[in-house]
Structure formats: C-alpha cells, structure tokens
Amino acid sequence: MAVRVDLNISLDGFATTTDQTPEKPFGDDWSRLVDAYVATRTFRSRVLHDASGQGTTGVDEKYAQEYFVDVGAEIMGAGMFGLHNFPDDPDWRGWWGEEPPYHGPVFVLTHWARAPVEMRGGTTFFFVTDGVDSALAQARAAAGRRNISIAGGASTVRQFLAAGHIDELRLHIAPLVLGAGERPFEGVHALRLEQAECTSSELVTHISYRVLR
Amino acid sequence: MAVRVDLNISLDGFATTTDQTPEKPFGDDWSRLVDAYVATRTFRSRVLHDASGQGTTGVDEKYAQEYFVDVGAEIMGAGMFGLHNFPDDPDWRGWWGEEPPYHGPVFVLTHWARAPVEMRGGTTFFFVTDGVDSALAQARAAAGRRNISIAGGASTVRQFLAAGHIDELRLHIAPLVLGAGERPFEGVHALRLEQAECTSSELVTHISYRVLR
Numbered sequence: 001m002a003v004r005v006d007l008n009i010s011l012d013g014f015a016t017t018t019d020q021t022p023e024k025p026f027g028d029d030w031s032r033l034v035d036a037y038v039a040t041r042t043f044r045s046r047v048l049h050d051a052s053g054q055g056t057t058g059v060d061e062k063y064a065q066e067y068f069v070d071v072g073a074e075i076m077g078a079g080m081f082g083l084h085n086f087p088d089d090p091d092w093r094g095w096w097g098e099e100p101p102y103h104g105p106v107f108v109l110t111h112w113a114r115a116p117v118e119m120r121g122g123t124t125f126f127f128v129t130d131g132v133d134s135a136l137a138q139a140r141a142a143a144g145r146r147n148i149s150i151a152g153g154a155s156t157v158r159q160f161l162a163a164g165h166i167d168e169l170r171l172h173i174a175p176l177v178l179g180a181g182e183r184p185f186e187g188v189h190a191l192r193l194e195q196a197e198c199t200s201s202e203l204v205t206h207i208s209y210r211v212l213r
Numbered sequence: 214m215a216v217r218v219d220l221n222i223s224l225d226g227f228a229t230t231t232d233q234t235p236e237k238p239f240g241d242d243w244s245r246l247v248d249a250y251v252a253t254r255t256f257r258s259r260v261l262h263d264a265s266g267q268g269t270t271g272v273d274e275k276y277a278q279e280y281f282v283d284v285g286a287e288i289m290g291a292g293m294f295g296l297h298n299f300p301d302d303p304d305w306r307g308w309w310g311e312e313p314p315y316h317g318p319v320f321v322l323t324h325w326a327r328a329p330v331e332m333r334g335g336t337t338f339f340f341v342t343d344g345v346d347s348a349l350a351q352a353r354a355a356a357g358r359r360n361i362s363i364a365g366g367a368s369t370v371r372q373f374l375a376a377g378h379i380d381e382l383r384l385h386i387a388p389l390v391l392g393a394g395e396r397p398f399e400g401v402h403a404l405r406l407e408q409a410e411c412t413s414s415e416l417v418t419h420i421s422y423r424v425l426r
Contacts, residue, residue, distance in 0.1 A: 011384075011406065011422075012398035013226040161390075171224075175422055177374075177404035185225035191390035193224065198418045200411035207418050209224075209388055 001143065002167040003136070005150045005157050006067050007184060008034050008204075009171050014181030016079070016154035025085055029178050036203035037172065040064040046101040059201040063172065072143025074102050075135050077156035078110040081125070093117055094125060105142040107135045109156060132159045154182035161188045169193065169209040214356065215380040216349070218363045218370050219280050220397060221247050221417075222384050227394030229292070229367035238298055242391050249416035250385065253277040259314040272414040276385065285356025287315050288348050290369035291323040294338070306330055307338060318355040320348045322369060345372045367395035374401045382406065382422040 009015045010033060017029035037043055041055030042064035055061065078084060086092040094100060099120040106125050114127040128135040139148045150160050160166050161184065185191075196208040222228045223246060230242035250256055254268030255277035268274070291297060299305040307313055312333040319338050327340040341348040352361045363373050373379050374397065398404075409421040 012396070012401070173420070175406035175408050177398050177401050177406070179398075179400070179402035183225070185390050185392075187392070188225070188390055189392035193388035193390070195388050195413060195415065195418060198411060198413035200408060200420070202408065205408060205411045205418075205420050207386070207413070 001072075001140075001145050001147060003148045003150065003160070003165055004071075004168040004170065005160070005166055005184075006063075006170045007152070007154075007157060007172065008037060008174065009184070010174055010176045010178040010181070012177045012179065013183045013185065014154070014178045015152065015157065015184045016182040017178065018181050020085075029181065032176055033174050033178070035174065036060045036201060037064060039203075042068070047096065049097075049099065056201075059199050059206065060172075060204060063170070063206050066170075067149070068101070070146050071102075071104065071149045072146025073104060073139035074106040074149050074151045075132075075139050075156070075160075076106060076108055076151040077153050078108060080151060080153045080156070081108045081110075083108075083110055083112075090114070093119065096123075099123070105139070106151075107139050107142075109135055132156075132163055132165070136160075136165055154184040154186075157184040158186060158188060161185070161191060164211075164213075166211050168196075169211060171207045171209070173205045173207065174203070175205075214285075214353075214358050214360060216361045216363065216373070216378055217284075217381040217383065218373070218379055218397075219276075219383045220365070220367075220370060220385065221250060221387065222397070223387055223389045223391040223394070225390045225392065226396045226398065227367070227391045228365065228370065228397045229395040230391065231394050233298075242389075242394065245389055246387050246391070248387065249273045249414060250277060252416070255281070260309065262310075262312065269414075272412050272419065273385075273417060276383070276419050279383075280362070281314070283359050284315075284317065284362045285359025286317060286352035287319040287362050287364045288345075288352050288369070288373075289319060289321055289364040290366050291321060293364060293366045293369070294321045294323075296321075296323055296325075303327070306332065309336075312336070318352070319364075320352050320355075322348055345369075345376055345378070349373075349378055367397040367399075370397040371399060371401060374398070374404060377424075377426075379424050381409075382424060384420045384422070386418045386420065387416070388418075 019027040044050040044055040100123040103122040192212040193209040232240040257263040257268040313336040316335040405425040406422040
C-alpha cells in the first residue's frame with residue numbers, strides 16, 4: 001500500500017491554475033497544463049465516456065492508465081471537487097457527471113459537513129471536515145491493501161507532502177511557463193527523493209520519485 | 214548561433230540557493246543541487262584541474278561536456294562571479310582560481326565598473342554596467358557564429374528569459390525540494406517551449422527545451 005500523487009505541473013512549478021472565470025470554470029492555463037492527459041485514450045474513455053476508442057496511445061497513455069491501477073481510495077481538496085466554484089449549491093456533485101472516473105471512495109477535504117454522495121459506477125464522495133490526517137485514516141480503512149491517490153489540487157498535495165504522508169510522487173511536467181497559480185511544493189521543506197523513472201512524449205515529461213524517510 | 218541556458222535546478226524550482234554563510238560561501242543547498250555535476254569527469258578536470266581522469270562518465274558527463282561545446286562567450290550575474298560576497302575587494306577574480314573553466318570572454322553584469330581581468334587559459338572577465346541588452350550585444354560581437362551561454366544565477370537567467378533572449382533551455386533537475394532560494398522563472402510570463410530531449414541518471418533528470426517565438 002502506497003500513498004501516491006500524480007501532478008500535472010508547469011515548468012515553473014504550478015499545479016493548480018488561477019485564471020478561472022465564471023465563463024471558463026477551468027481556465028486557459030489548466031487546459032494547457034493537462035493538454036497531453038486529456039488527449040489520451042484513458043481520459044477520453046474513462047472521464048469523457050467516449051466509446052470510440054480514440055485518443056493517444058503512447059507514453060502519456062501509459063501514465064494515464066497507471067493512475068487508476070490498484071487505487072483503493074482517492075483524496076481531493078474542496079477546490080478540485082468544485083466547492084469553491086459552487087459554495088452555495090447543496091446539490092453540487094462534482095465536475096465529472098453522473099459517472100465519475102474514480103469507481104471507488106473519494107474523500108473530499110472541506111470545512112462544511114455534507115452527507116456522502118453516491119454516484120454511478122461505484123464512486124462515492126465522502127466529505128471530511130477534520131483535516132488531512134483524518135482523511136488519510138479514512139482512506140486507509142477504505143483502501144485496505146490497495147493504494148491511495150492524492151488527486152489534488154496543489155494546496156491539498158502540499159499539506160500531504162508537508163505532513164510526510166506521500167510515498168510516490170509522479171510529476172507530468174508540461175513545457176509551459178505559466179507565471180501564475182499554486183505551487184504544491186510551496187513551504188514544503190527537507191523532502192528527500194529518489195528518482196524512479198523518467199520518460200517523455202512530445203508534449204510532456206514524466207518523472208517518478210520515491211519519497212525517502 | 215544560439216543563446217543557451219544550463220540550469221541546475223531543484224524540483225521546487227530553485228536555481229540559486231540562499232543558505233550561504235561566511236564559513237560556507239556556497240552553502241549546503243548549492244552542494245546538493247550540483248551534486249551530479251561536480252561528480253562528472255568534465256567538472257573534475259575542467260573546473261578542479263584534477264588530471265587523474267576520475268569522475269562519472271555517463272549521462273551527466275555527456276551534459277557536462279556539451280555545456281562547453283562551441284561556446285563563444287559567457288554571461289553571468291555579479292552574484293555568480295562573487296561580487297556580492299566580496300563587494301569591497303577590488304582584486305576579486307572569481308571563484309575559479311587562476312585558470313577558470315571558460316577559456317573565452319565572460320561578461321559579468323554589475324553596477325560598478327571594473328577593468329577587464331585577464332586570466333590564464335584564455336578567460337577574460339569583462340564587467341558590463343549597462344544591463345542585459347548591452348551584455349548580449351557585447352557577447353554576440355565576441356562570439357561571432359558561436360553560441361552564447363548564460364551561466365547564471367537565477368536572477369540573471371530570469372532577466373534574459375523575460376527579455377526573450379533565450380533560444381535553448383537545458384534544465385538539470387535534482388531530486389530535491391529545497392524550500393528556499395531564487396527561481397529563474399519568477400515573474401516570467403508567456404514562455405512557449407518545445408521539448409527537445411529528456412534523459413536521466415540516478416542523480417538528476419536532464420530536459421532540454423527550445424524556446425518558441
């Protein structure tokens with residue numbers, strides 16, 4: 001059992017973008033950051049429910065597939081779930097439609113309690129109001145021997161890194177200098193890492209690290 | 214003729230470290246950041262004048278060799294030359310001893326005029342007081358058809374990136390989260406890049422980019 005993070009990140013270190021507007025809830029920077037990922041066959045089939053079989057099938061697809069392998073629970077921040085965009089909508093059920101790509105328990109960090117939301121395909125969103133340690137304990141109990149994936153965004157990843165909870169860090173570095181956003185490593189000190197793997201497509205460089213204790 | 218940057222950079226984006234003390238003029242962070250580079254045969258022979266032939270000979274050595282290929286002029290900041298450490302020493306001649314590794318003209322950006330300093334082996338340090346555009350013009354004149362290397366530190370690289378002067382960016386990403394230092398991309402916006410190459414040793418990941426116009 002490992003606690004893993006996958007981060008789409010710009011060359012200048014931003015993993016959460018901040019140019020969203022009401023008209024563009026994801027923003028232009030986010031689109032550029034995840035360009036290679038959204039082009040993969042896995043994203044198209046698992047997230048967009050595109051049954052055509054289209055999408056890239058190279059290195060980026062390999063990493064997209066691995067993201068979902070043997071994951072027993074996900075943890076994400078309120079912003080990634082969409083609560084910052086729709087704070088007053090008690091019926092908000094996330095960005096992913098009725099069948100989210102997770103197919104398992106997802107623990108959402110928030111300051112406001114909500115009842116769990118059960119979606120199609122096995123995804124259930126649980127809302128955790130007492131912090132990252134509690135979210136991790138609940139995710140461990142749910143995941144058993146399977147892995148836990150910290151889905152984002154940057155501030156959630158930062159809290160888990162700072163608390164020493166991360167075992168594997170998988171960065172997908174886009175050839176972009178965004179100049180704005182949130183950095184997952186901001187304020188994280190003394191993290192010792194070991195490189196595990198490095199490969200690149202034309203669109204993105206993938207580097208995996210093990211966090212040393 | 215291309216204007217190139219080689220940067221030893223931490224995973225959290227710091228290329229100049231700031232934990233120097235009078236007792237440790239380079240600091241602990243810098244030592245960790247350049248660990249792979251100083252282990253190479255090129256660094257040991259060309260910088261340390263170690264004639265034993267020792268040093269690593271793998272991927273890191275390949276990049277260390279390439280640094281010096283076909284470079285007609287170097288540009289560096291006052292801090293990298295050492296003027297911030299020894300501002301009152303009119304005889305300061307850099308960190309590299311009597312025979313620096315550059316073997317050609319080096320243009321040092323500073324606010325205070327100094328006469329050129331001629332070293333053994335063909336290196337001459339010229340002091341430029343009228344900014345990056347002037348330094349680049351002088352370096353171009355000196356380099357002819359050869360390349361120009363922006364040697365650092367982070368704030369010098371940042372100025373050249375922001376001014377749109379860089380053609381090739383070669384990052385050497387150490388598996389370190391330093392938590393402090395200076396970032397070469399801070400305040401640089403709208404840089405469009407194309408990945409050229411990615412390889413890694415056990416110690417560092419090398420990624421090359423072409424800057425698109």
